[in-house]
Amino acid sequence: AQSVSQHNHHVILSEAASLELGCNYSYGGTVNLFWYVQYPGQHLQLLLKYFSGDPLVKGIKGFEAEFIKSKFSFNLRKPSVQWSDTAEYFCAVNANYGGSQGNLIFGKGTKLSVKP
Amino acid sequence: EAQVTQNPRYLITVTGKKLTVTCSQNMNHEYMSWYRQDPGLGLRQIYYSMNVEVTDKGDVPEGYKVSRKEKRNFPLILESPSPNQTSLYFCASSLSGTSGSIFYNEQFFGPGTRLTVL
Numbered sequence: 001a002q003s004v005s006q007h008n009h010h011v012i013l014s015e016a017a018s019l020e021l022g023c024n025y026s027y028g029g030t031v032n033l034f035w036y037v038q039y040p041g042q043h044l045q046l047l048l049k050y051f052s053g054d055p056l057v058k059g060i061k062g063f064e065a066e067f068i069k070s071k072f073s074f075n076l077r078k079p080s081v082q083w084s085d086t087a088e089y090f091c092a093v094n095a096n097y098g099g100s101q102g103n104l105i106f107g108k109g110t111k112l113s114v115k116p
Numbered sequence: 117e118a119q120v121t122q123n124p125r126y127l128i129t130v131t132g133k134k135l136t137v138t139c140s141q142n143m144n145h146e147y148m149s150w151y152r153q154d155p156g157l158g159l160r161q162i163y164y165s166m167n168v169e170v171t172d173k174g175d176v177p178e179g180y181k182v183s184r185k186e187k188r189n190f191p192l193i194l195e196s197p198s199p200n201q202t203s204l205y206f207c208a209s210s211l212s213g214t215s216g217s218i219f220y221n222e223q224f225f226g227p228g229t230r231l232t233v234l
Contacts, residue, residue: 032221043206044159044225090158094221103174104149104223108158 002027004093006107013081014115021076021110023065023091033074034092035065038109044090050074061085083116118143120226122207128232129197137192137229139207147210147221148190149174150182152203153228159206165190197233205229 007022025031032051036044048059055067065076074091091107120141129135141148149164151174161174165184179201181193190209194201208223 034222036225043227044208046222046224049222092159103164103172104161104221105175106151106159106161108156 002093002095002103002105004091004105004107006089006091006110008110009108010111010113012113012115015083016080017114019076019078019081019085019112021089021091021112023074023076023107024072025074025091025093025105026072027093027095029095032094033065033067034104035059035063035074035076036090036092036106037087038090039087047076047089081112081114083114085112086114087112118224120207120209120224122205122226122229124229125227126230128234130234131198132196135194135197135231137194137205137207137231139190139192139209139226140188141190141207141209141224142188143209143211143224144187145209145211145224146187147223148184149208149223150180150190150192151206151208152176152201153206154203162192162205197231199233201231202233203231205231 003026005024034049035047037047038044047063048057050057050067058064063078088109088111090109094104123138146167150162151159153159160176162180163182165171206228207226210221210223
C-alpha cells in the first residue's frame with residue numbers, strides 16, 4: 001500500500017530562516033505529488049504540484065519543491081520564511097495508474113511555527 | 117465564485133442518529149472526494165467519486181456511505197454515527213483527466229465540517 005512520510009511533526013523557525021520540510025513516499029510507479037497548506041482554522045490550499053516534466057516545481061508564496069525519483073522524495077523549500085507562513089503543511093501522493101488514480105494519500109502533516 | 121461548499125459547518129449529534137453532510141461544487145468537476153482530519157493522523161480519504169454514479173472506497177470507508185447522483189453533489193452519510201467518527205470532515209473536487217500517460221488531479225477543498233458525536 002502507498003504511504004507518505006513527513007519527517008518533522010513540528011518545526012519552529014525565526015523569520016528569514018530557510019525552510020525545508022521532508023516528504024517521502026512509498027510507491028514504485030508513476031506518481032503525482034502535492035503540497036498543501038492549512039492556515040489556522042482554514043481549509044487546505046494547494047501550494048504546488050508535480051505531474052511530470054521539470055522536477056523542480058515552483059508554487060505560490062515563494063515555495064518550491066524538488067522531486068527526486070531515486071529517493072522517493074518531494075521536499076518543500078522556502079529560502080526565507082515569514083511569520084505569515086505559520087501553518088500546517090501536508091504532502092500528498094496519488095498513484096498515476098488505472099484503478100487507484102483517485103486515491104490520494106496524505107502525510108500526517110508538519111506544523112510550522114515562525115517566530116517574529 | 118468557484119467553490120466547494122459544505123453544510124453544515126458544525127454539527128453536534130448523538131450516537132446512532134443518522135446524519136448527512138452535503139457537499140456541492142460549482143466548477144463542473146468530475147472528481148469529488150471526502151476526507152476526515154484527525155490530530156496526528158493528517159487527512160485520510162473516506163470515499164471518492166471519479167464521475168456520476170461511480171464511487172470507490174478510500175482508506176477509511178467503514179461507517180460511511182456516499183452517493184453521486186449528479187455531478188455537483190456528493191453527500192456523506194453516516195447511518196449510525198459513533199463517537200469515533202468525531203472529526204473534521206473535508207470535501208474536495210477536481211477537474212481530473214488524462215493527458216497522454218499522465219493522470220492529473222488537482223483537488224480544491226471545501227471549508228470543512230466539524231462533527232461531534234456524543
